[in-house]
């Protein structure tokens with residue numbers, strides 16, 4: 189493999205930006221990041237960022253699909269279609285996310301994902317870091333746009349078979365469900381990022397979950413408990429909720445959907461201020477309507493997922509209830525930076541190194557650092573995706589269809 193050299197732009201590092209940077213890669217790995225032009229090998233293929241940004245590829249730990257496909261469709265084609273679509277938006281590693289479905293549907297999704305991971309080449313788009321086992325262990329009163337008939341309590345018999353597959357790397361369960369403690373302990377032993385989501389749990393339920401290895405909460409402010417929602421569940425005295433627990437415990441991380449429709453700029457900025465870029469991830473939580481015309485689509489399996497409408501900006505389950513995003517990660521990065529004025533190094537960290545750290549992959553991916561995979565995205569000055577490289581190979585499929 190020849191050497192690659194990125195020039196003519198500003199490199200985005202986890203804690204700062206480097207103007208007029210040189211990023212050199214060989215054999216699919218980054219070998220140099222700095223400003224010294226005499227480090228450029230003569231034979232290197234040069235990629236001119238033309239005054240834009242040289243960014244690490246994005247890492248998305250919560251994503252349901254794109255390009256018309258949902259990972260829960262359960263076929264190799266659906267998995268690959270979603271991965272190709274997200275690569276166009278700068279994502280180089282993603283974690284296909286399950287929704288509430290039957291054990292058979294979840295099993296089919298795991299199998300298809302394993303096949304896609306094994307047969308991956310750069311032209312397949314975003315690489316699969318592992319599966320996010322998300323549904324079905326949700327609380328019925330916080331089910332959101334998922335099919336509530338698919339919600340159930342975790343039983344060892346069911347979840348152990350999913351972890352057996354070896355591909356589950358992020359694992360969600362609502363903390364108040366019977367069986368949650370055993371789920372968390374099992375997922376923690378398997379080395380997963382253990383998370384609580386679609387939950388109406390109290391501070392004390394969160395604290396018990398934390399002792400069992402839970403460290404993350406899915407899409408902050410969405411489908412999670414608040415003091416009033418717990419008062420409704422358990423009466424007085426009012427108790428702390430997931431919100432206070434995450435803000436009060438410095439070890440806890442969380443994620444935001446920064447599409448500009450789910451959360452206002454002040455909430456996005458507030459989450460960053462209180463959790464810092466080391467404990468806040470950007471996720472797309474994107475459904476199959478990414479890069480598709482407005483219309484009616486299924487959330488989850490094509491066969492029997494719940495219907496939602498995409499207006500081209502977001503998904504709606506009903507008139508006033510959101511059904512996840514229809515945007516890729518570059519949009520989230522752009523909005524997070526432009527609407528909140530959070531420094532770009534922090535914004536990009538939240539879309540790359542922080543999620544990589546939370547899932548334990550940061551020695552290989554997540555930043556422009558010698559020794560890491562050459563997963564690199566060149567962005568225009570206004571943060572639009574111009575080039576994508578996956579492990580040092582150019583992704584040729586940037587234009588949609």
Ligand SMILES: [Zn+2]
Nearest residue numbers: 332386407411
């Ligand atoms: Zn959700």
Ligand SMILES: [Zn+2]
Nearest residue numbers: 250252473512
């Ligand atoms: Zn989701």
